[in-house]
Amino acid sequence: MTQRFPPTQTVSTGLVVAIVGFFSSFPIVLQGLAAMGASPAQAASGLMSAAIAMGLAAIILSTVYKLPISVAWSTPGAALLAVSATPVEGYSGAIGAFLCAGALTVLAGLWKPLGRLAAAIPTTLAQAMLAGVLLPLCLVPFKAAVEIPWQALPVILTWFIAGRFNRLFAVPAAVIAAAIVVTLNAGDAQLLPDQLVAAPVWTTPTFSAASAIGIGVPLFIVTMATQNIPGVAVIRSFGYKPDAGRLFSAVGGASLLSAPFGAPATCLAAITAAMCSNEDSHPDPALRYWSAIMGGVFYCLFGIFAVAITSFAANADPLLMGTLAGVALIGVMANALHASLDVPAEREAAILTLAITASGVSVFGLGAAVWGLLAGGIAYLVTNKIR
Template identity: 40%
Template sequence: MPLRSSISAAPPLAAWTSAFIAALVGFGGTVPLIVQAMRGLGADAGQVGSAVTALCLGIAVCGGLLSLRLRIPVVLAWSTPGAALLVASAGAVSWPVAIGAFLAAAAMMCVLAVVPVLERAAQRIPASVASAMLAGVLLPFCLQLFRTLESDALLVCVLLVVFVIARQRLPLYALLLVLGAGIAVLLLRGDLAGHHGGSLLGSLRPVAPRFDWRAVTSIGVPLFLVTLVSQNLPGLVVLRSAGYAPAPRPLLLSTGLATLLLAPFGAHGVNLAAITAAICTGSDAHPDAAGRWVVGVIYAGFYLLLALFSTPLVLFFLAMPSSAIAALTGIALIAPLSGAVEQMLVEKSERDAAILTFAATASGVSLLGVGSAFWGLLAGFAALAAKWAFARRN
């Protein structure tokens, strides 16, 4: 039975605060990673700003329309694991080729949504292998955090102390507190310089895509898989845990189409949120489950504001030293790395395949112009196939 709610009653204050906190955590906690990913792929300052603007617009428009249409709080986000994958591919492709890989990944998500047999098959992808690939992608960033001690020990130590304490006392705000502490240190030292001026409003700069089979294989396919397994499927679980039972198809198809339309402007992945969605889908956000969809609309409104003023926000992060961006990114990915490692080791019978996937991906090896994420998946699936083949013989 579809959920219905009157729009005449004003949303409670909790709906506004929950949506604001979710937007702030989702944007502020990981935007340094987005900036680093796009710059590593060769995007200039204007193109990085365009990418963030496009991502925020996709989250706002697509999420708001889905919340209105389905009458449930649909909370979207950009693909953080996907951005980490892109950083790992830095220097391997040009910006137009990266745009082509974004389009390919979005097209795969759309095809998955409209072909029922593929949708069912996707839900059977071994979580151990997919999580191992994600862990292999994230590990180098966390290692780089500690390597940054050699060049900026003070900043890294301050960030680590704030992170450890905040994770114990205020886990929801840990990344925001780390970001605030990092900015404070940089301001006190006068380390924020360059990238001044420019428009105060967000802008969109289209780029003609170039399709390269190696980029589609090494970036597009892993980007599709990591977004599906680490963002969309957990996002569906969050909605179901909150008492909603949406059909996956319209959610996957809508976010896939949003990415497809916005990819030429730099959007690498618009998808369901998981952690921030939990903030907006529980009773703390709105006491009435039937009226809780309004929280998704308010959340979308905040992202529309972020899209409007994305350019100065991006320029601010571009003014940070590369060591600061590396440290902030490494800390932001500690929790996702922990979750990925835990998930990849849950199934004991699949641990060998998971470790092979993890090691191959983390190695950064590139063969035939194809990146390590693909080879990690290939190693893991090959190990699982051998395991199943021997099991059938016995």
């Protein structure tokens, strides 16, 4: 018999999932959108549409398949945007790139050769590219500790101390510390807008080969390699049997619908998927999908009030927001760096990928992530051919 109402335990799990998923990475999303040239209103719309897209996708997919399918925005993808140059076409060019990435994700789900091609990219190189993207962002907190110590150090220390008790709540605790710092330094400034509910802002996309190759393709690759494919693996590890192709196409479709409003990429979650799928979610595996549904409901609620969050962030020192983003990504970078160096025979290619990506170089309009993955791929092929 189908459960018509969510068990109480899944409601609380869903709330924790949404708090961890949203507040652990929204500063990164805002940084990524700002780097793409988004105005404050467009950034608020992007954060809102990203939260609502992943919330609705989780609700619909979990309801249809009766599986704990947790959905997220692409945190690694947002980090990629944060270190990428603004497209020549401006923010509209970034929107075009978001649509390209979403279309590739849909295609990867429908057309198995593309899905296999994305999965065939060596894990070491994909993780090295991610580590290279994250490295400059993870250095910001320590630069801020020197330049604005009375603002940055409380955030860094809060993140570090809270992480000793519970790693999942380390970044949300740092967000609270940052909010206190901003409030104390605000003076007479108005921290909250007159209108607390976000309004969607449509941006007509502009398409170009440079933006598609320089932003869209890397966004697709990093999201598939570090979010979608691991997300399916996590769900399967708990005994569920999701249809990977359908899920890829579904989150890619959500990306296409939300991209014109500023959402970079919607994808399957890995960490919060584990939270929804384990026995702490609910003793009965058949009812754990309610945790993902409730997480989606809370994501939508957080998204509605995104304008208040972005207005608050606008009053913060940019280095303080960079500090938040940096501490939120340190754990991700550590995991990516470890995975990139896991295979001794592939370390040289991985380090080459990481170094070029972290350098931030741009040649022929293509960003460092593209050149890093290309150079690392050539080194990987040459090394393996010689062996």
